[in-house]
Amino acid sequence: MRKTVQQWLEEGIVDLFLGYRAVEGHPIPWVFRKDALHELEAFREGPYRYPLEKLAVEILREDPRVRLGLLARSCTERAVTVLQALHALDRERLILLQEPCCPSPLHRGVVCSSLAGPENGSQKRRDGIPRGRPLEELETWEADERFSRWMHELEKCLKCYGCRDVCPVCFCDQCTLQDPELFETGSLPAEAPHFHLVRAVHMAGRCVDCGLCEEACPVDIPLRTLYRKVGALVRDLYGYVPGHEPVPLLWGPLGDGELERLVAGERSREMVWEAVRRCSG
Amino acid sequence: MDYKLVPSVCPYCGTGCGILYKVLNDRITGVLPLKSHPVNEGKLCIKGWNAHAYVHHPLRLKAPLLKTEGRFHKVSWDRAIRTTADRLGDIREKHGPDAIGVLVSAKITNEENFLAQKFARTALGTNNIDHCARL
Amino acid sequence: MTNSIAEMEESACLFVIGSNTTECHPLIATRVLRAREKGAALVVADPRRIHLGLYADVAVQHRLGTDIALLNGMMYHILVNNWHDAAYIRARTEGFQEFSESVLAYTPERVEALTGVPAGAVEEMARLYAKSKPASILYAMGITQHTTGVDNVKAVCNLALLCGNVGVRGGGVNPLRGQNNVQGACDMGGLPNVLPGYQPVTDAEVRGRFAEAWGVPIPPQPGLTITEMAQAMMDGKLKALYVIGENPRLSDPDWNHLRHAMKRLEFLVVQDIFLSETAQVADVVLAAASCAEKDGTFTNSERRCLRIRQAVEPVGESLPDWRIFCLLSQAMGVPMDYNGPHEIMDEIASLAPKLYGGIRYDRLGIDGIQWPCPAPDHPGTPFLHKDRFSRGLGKFHAVEHRDPAELPSAETPFQLTTGRMFAHYHTGTMTRISQRLDAEQREGYVEIHPEDARELGIREGELVRVSSRRGEMEAPARLTRRVRRGTIFVPIHFGESPANILTSAEAFDPLAKIPEFKVSAVAVSKALQ
Numbered sequence A: 001m002r003k004t005v006q007q008w009l010e011e012g013i014v015d016l017f018l019g020y021r022a023v024e025g026h027p028i029p030w031v032f033r034k035d036a037l038h039e040l041e042a043f044r045e046g047p048y049r050y051p052l053e054k055l056a057v058e059i060l061r062e063d064p065r066v067r068l069g070l071l072a073r074s075c076t077e078r079a080v081t082v083l084q085a086l087h088a089l090d091r092e093r094l095i096l097l098q099e100p101c102c103p104s105p106l107h108r109g110v111v112c113s114s115l116a117g118p119e120n121g122s123q124k125r126r127d128g129i130p131r132g133r134p135l136e137e138l139e140t141w142e143a144d145e146r147f148s149r150w151m152h153e154l155e156k157c158l159k160c161y162g163c164r165d166v167c168p169v170c171f172c173d174q175c176t177l178q179d180p181e182l183f184e185t186g187s188l189p190a191e192a193p194h195f196h197l198v199r200a201v202h203m204a205g206r207c208v209d210c211g212l213c214e215e216a217c218p219v220d221i222p223l224r225t226l227y228r229k230v231g232a233l234v235r236d237l238y239g240y241v242p243g244h245e246p247v248p249l250l251w252g253p254l255g256d257g258e259l260e261r262l263v264a265g266e267r268s269r270e271m272v273w274e275a276v277r278r279c280s281g
Numbered sequence B: 001m002d003y004k005l006v007p008s009v010c011p012y013c014g015t016g017c018g019i020l021y022k023v024l025n026d027r028i029t030g031v032l033p034l035k036s037h038p039v040n041e042g043k044l045c046i047k048g049w050n051a052h053a054y055v056h057h058p059l060r061l062k063a064p065l066l067k068t069e070g071r072f073h074k075v076s077w078d079r080a081i082r083t084t085a086d087r088l089g090d091i092r093e094k095h096g097p098d099a100i101g102v103l104v105s106a107k108i109t110n111e112e113n114f115l116a117q118k119f120a121r122t123a124l125g126t127n128n129i130d131h132c133a134r135l
Numbered sequence C: 001m002t003n004s005i006a007e008m009e010e011s012a013c014l015f016v017i018g019s020n021t022t023e024c025h026p027l028i029a030t031r032v033l034r035a036r037e038k039g040a041a042l043v044v045a046d047p048r049r050i051h052l053g054l055y056a057d058v059a060v061q062h063r064l065g066t067d068i069a070l071l072n073g074m075m076y077h078i079l080v081n082n083w084h085d086a087a088y089i090r091a092r093t094e095g096f097q098e099f100s101e102s103v104l105a106y107t108p109e110r111v112e113a114l115t116g117v118p119a120g121a122v123e124e125m126a127r128l129y130a131k132s133k134p135a136s137i138l139y140a141m142g143i144t145q146h147t148t149g150v151d152n153v154k155a156v157c158n159l160a161l162l163c164g165n166v167g168v169r170g171g172g173v174n175p176l177r178g179q180n181n182v183q184g185a186c187d188m189g190g191l192p193n194v195l196p197g198y199q200p201v202t203d204a205e206v207r208g209r210f211a212e213a214w215g216v217p218i219p220p221q222p223g224l225t226i227t228e229m230a231q232a233m234m235d236g237k238l239k240a241l242y243v244i245g246e247n248p249r250l251s252d253p254d255w256n257h258l259r260h261a262m263k264r265l266e267f268l269v270v271q272d273i274f275l276s277e278t279a280q281v282a283d284v285v286l287a288a289a290s291c292a293e294k295d296g297t298f299t300n301s302e303r304r305c306l307r308i309r310q311a312v313e314p315v316g317e318s319l320p321d322w323r324i325f326c327l328l329s330q331a332m333g334v335p336m337d338y339n340g341p342h343e344i345m346d347e348i349a350s351l352a353p354k355l356y357g358g359i360r361y362d363r364l365g366i367d368g369i370q371w372p373c374p375a376p377d378h379p380g381t382p383f384l385h386k387d388r389f390s391r392g393l394g395k396f397h398a399v400e401h402r403d404p405a406e407l408p409s410a411e412t413p414f415q416l417t418t419g420r421m422f423a424h425y426h427t428g429t430m431t432r433i434s435q436r437l438d439a440e441q442r443e444g445y446v447e448i449h450p451e452d453a454r455e456l457g458i459r460e461g462e463l464v465r466v467s468s469r470r471g472e473m474e475a476p477a478r479l480t481r482r483v484r485r486g487t488i489f490v491p492i493h494f495g496e497s498p499a500n501i502l503t504s505a506e507a508f509d510p511l512a513k514i515p516e517f518k519v520s521a522v523a524v525s526k527a528l529q
Ligand code: SF4
Pocket: A164, A169, A170, A171, A172, A174, A175, A176, A177, A199, A202, A203
């Protein structure tokens, strides 16, 4: 892989290459360049993942001519496709160096931070939503129990907005989650479940299931599971899977009018609840 | 174009979370949590995620200021340092070193705190040195 | 902290008192909640109903200033039920006899009357803490910012010793530091009575070593604390003040007092990154670089010395604080010169060898090292007092409940407590200018119980006037059951509604000189428009 990067840079296939480099033993996103090829000695692959595509957007935007190489796991590729669909990056100038990834019968031996993570402790198994469980398993619980388990998780929320800030496909200038008309600001926990459901709704047709949000959540909320639910719904309703093709989903699980009102800030709790009820089947 | 991520520590609470500053052409554009850091393991609170916001703020002080007739004026470092040293020296001369106090900070580094108290105890000659940890 | 942050995940019980952890130390709350999800017991005691309480086995709201009564009450149950660790007490502690006699006077009835916490809850807290091992105690300014702050801490330590929880992995007594380098500022001798490494200035041998290294004699008598400095300014004894990176006009307990005191100074020099409220009244302002613009180290609450690195050039002509000190010292005729912070750290290592002796930039990496680290090949110390205490045996201290300096009266029937909220930091100079943090909370507020508000005719968002013997302020009301009836809460971050105009500079702990920020008596009314 290092060889390829070197070749790309030397031959001018790309001007810059975004990958990882070991800095005092820690892998850190790094921009490699032709005039500092020696830095490639510390080129590093490993389990850690940062939202590289988010950094790529910044770089491409800053210099409208630069051609950027990008180390891309499968999730990175999917996110790039969504960003392309949303016209958030110039796909022409981005060249992916694919790193076969995301464990499946075809890809074994994958090293990825999303496969590790804190164990599901006894109390989490009793009162909360254990992480990494398939949706079908959660659906065996009665609605009431499911709700109380989700509330156990969501009411831990510290409002760090890390799920949004780390997410490769979240990039609105004015984020609804910080709209004081919609949400109570200035106190903890976040208004559960509305806060999380609004974000979940926004992830419909976008979320590429990379799991970076869950890894960034300081209170171990199984966010990936929540957004997978939304993803499954979108797939079943519209046959759309974000990241497969560079076309956007034009409808959401909310009707157009509802969506408009939501965006315009005329939210009513019931509306969100309605969406949630549909989301949770 | 210069784009780099610089490992550092969140400037806010005493937890000491590891952060990465995103630096684009000598401007910090954002912060990411340092994934492999022993303290925060890739997570931050809202303050940490915004740990850069103050750095390039227009209200940052860009030069030393000297007040004359109730108004501040920008001055050279030379002038600011000379004035400060002279005034402190005069007061020490007239009233003794213990007429001067130094308040250090929980926001500056260890090395700077060390020099601040060294300055108080050697150049000024007083143990009147404290910080806000009590507060 | 005696123990490490990550270790908390291994605790069988976490007892959190006087710390609103999810708001003030969120990434420590991470570990607390993780431990909880792994099955640890969680006990929370705070005069306010805090977020973490949602996840506690027992969460109590004791009256302001009754921490000792509550802790002694817990220890009463531990003693009478024989839940204490007799073997540990015999082997590693002293003073148990006298201490246990004093604690036995804290009967359930008395404790309930003092604290307002039902006796059954106190017993349950005691049981959970004593029966789950190892158990860790976390506290913050809710314990220290009282006239009884030092005694509060002693009571916390008594509890930990009683159950054999000091010197064990996953246990300990863990004060959470409010600002990022409070630990380091103390370690470096930013205190009137100690040189770097907590070496007393009154010790001639210590002074001798520093004098030799620095070539200047060290003054032998301890200096003034910040609270005493304010008084000395009033009395005209302190003529000049050099304030570095601090905004005491907003963080000092008694704003009016300090403002008057500062007016009497002949010379005020402030070194900061912004023109803070304090800098505005200075004679000279020295423009400092921010911590993204320089190299150095911070030491976090778990004693971990961590490197910060320069990310960008200092704005304008601002200079790193260490360079400013060198310039000033040279201008005053005392040479001070370094090639960089790493050289300063080498000097620290040589002068505070017990704690920092082995700390060198080339081995800190990104993970840092936890002191004590006495030698270059020493790995650092995740938890303290493993086999022995620094003084040999751990000492029990009999401590008694005392009322806060100010109790409610007819004119000032409410109790005020102050603190932080999650989106801002300290005096707000750094956080309030961030758009995203500002969006979360734009202005100050007064938390008041809905019933109290109703009686006073105050509705949500209406301006409330709060006054104490020292001054008054106004801010919008926030009606919430987070506070007890008869108590209000004001956050400290907002200069236009300054909490410290209300608190008292006269009431502080006689030993630690920490002001009583957590309790004052105030009157509350609807503000006249
Ligand atoms: S949560 Fe919604 S509004 Fe906020 S950035 Fe993401 S998509 Fe945009």
